[in-house]
Amino acid sequence: MIRRMNEASRPDRYALIGQPVHHSRSPVIHSLFAKQTDQHLTYELIEASPEEFEKAVRDFAADGGRGMNVTVPHKEAAFRLADRRGPDAEQAGAVNTLSFEADGGIRGDNTDGIGFLRDLTRNLGWSLEGRRVLVLGAGGAARGILPKLLQSAPRELVLANRTLQRAEELKARFRPLGRIDAVSFDALDDVGAFDIVVNATSAGLKGEQPPFPRSIVGKSTRCYDLAYSRGGDTPFVAWARAAGAAQAEQGLGMLVEQAAESFFIWRGIRPDTQSVIRALVAG
Numbered sequence: 001m002i003r004r005m006n007e008a009s010r011p012d013r014y015a016l017i018g019q020p021v022h023h024s025r026s027p028v029i030h031s032l033f034a035k036q037t038d039q040h041l042t043y044e045l046i047e048a049s050p051e052e053f054e055k056a057v058r059d060f061a062a063d064g065g066r067g068m069n070v071t072v073p074h075k076e077a078a079f080r081l082a083d084r085r086g087p088d089a090e091q092a093g094a095v096n097t098l099s100f101e102a103d104g105g106i107r108g109d110n111t112d113g114i115g116f117l118r119d120l121t122r123n124l125g126w127s128l129e130g131r132r133v134l135v136l137g138a139g140g141a142a143r144g145i146l147p148k149l150l151q152s153a154p155r156e157l158v159l160a161n162r163t164l165q166r167a168e169e170l171k172a173r174f175r176p177l178g179r180i181d182a183v184s185f186d187a188l189d190d191v192g193a194f195d196i197v198v199n200a201t202s203a204g205l206k207g208e209q210p211p212f213p214r215s216i217v218g219k220s221t222r223c224y225d226l227a228y229s230r231g232g233d234t235p236f237v238a239w240a241r242a243a244g245a246a247q248a249e250q251g252l253g254m255l256v257e258q259a260a261e262s263f264f265i266w267r268g269i270r271p272d273t274q275s276v277i278r279a280l281v282a283g
């Protein structure tokens with residue numbers, strides 16, 4: 001009896017797995033959600049290379065873990081690892097939320113797209129309908145947001161990537177949802193300014209700045225970086241401001257929104273995101 005009571009009072013374990021993860025704000029976000037909704041849980045950071053990824057996930061599940069968030073560069077590997085998947089994950093071909101189910105199965109979901117859309121349209125008040133939209137990068141992060149962008153009826157959606165073939169693959173994958181023009185960075189030189197430019201490359205994480213031409217940004221262009229930084233602007237946001245963008249935002253709001261959706265999948269409770277975004281912005 002005593003043992004069972006102890007077991008019942010043990011917090012449920014969750015974690016973020018990626019490389020790098022040490023600067024992540026996800027543990028703070030999930031502990032604020034847990035406090036707000038009175039949930040008993042812990043949230044850890046697990047650093048794993050692509051070679052270590054699958055074993056690290058299975059070890060965490062075997063140790064009693066209940067779920068994981070997955071970040072760069074493992075979102076496509078997480079998709080392959082999942083035994084069953086939610087519709088957004090199926091559509092994206094990428095998974096950022098794993099749930100370890102009672103029957104031993106692993107469920108994969110993708111909450112990046114919904115988190116992105118909520119931050120852009122609800123929190124920032126940007127509209128996508130009828131706009132010229134450019135997405136930079138064609139990895140796991142881009143996969144999560146492209147279906148939601150296509151469903152938002154932009155006038156034009158251009159996908160530019162360093163490796164053109166990856167952009168072409170996503171163009172073909174999402175063809176049933178709408179039209180994407182796949183191009184290399186060089187081809188952006190003479191296509192003019194966009195209404196919205198989204199950075200979905202992981203270049204900033206490595207302290208690199210890809211060679212985007214300034215001409216993609218005009219004075220009414222709004223730029224959004226899926227990445228966020230712990231202090232100050234991300235390299236892409238700094239670049240966008242220098243290029244004269246009307247607005248340049250980093251992905252902190254998206255991070256909180258996608259986390260809230262993961263929290264809902266795991267706990268069945270939808271936390272308030274506004275107070276958490278305010279707390280993070282304040283420091």
Ligand code: ATR
Nearest residue numbers: 072073137138139140141162163201202203208210
């Ligand atoms: P994520 O889950 O963040 O999308 P990923 O699947 O590893 O991570 O994809 C990383 C993306 O950032 C890719 O589009 C990658 O371009 P390639 O497909 O050509 O590799 C892009 N990227 C990473 N570093 C870059 C750099 N220095 N310059 C340009 N693009 C870069």
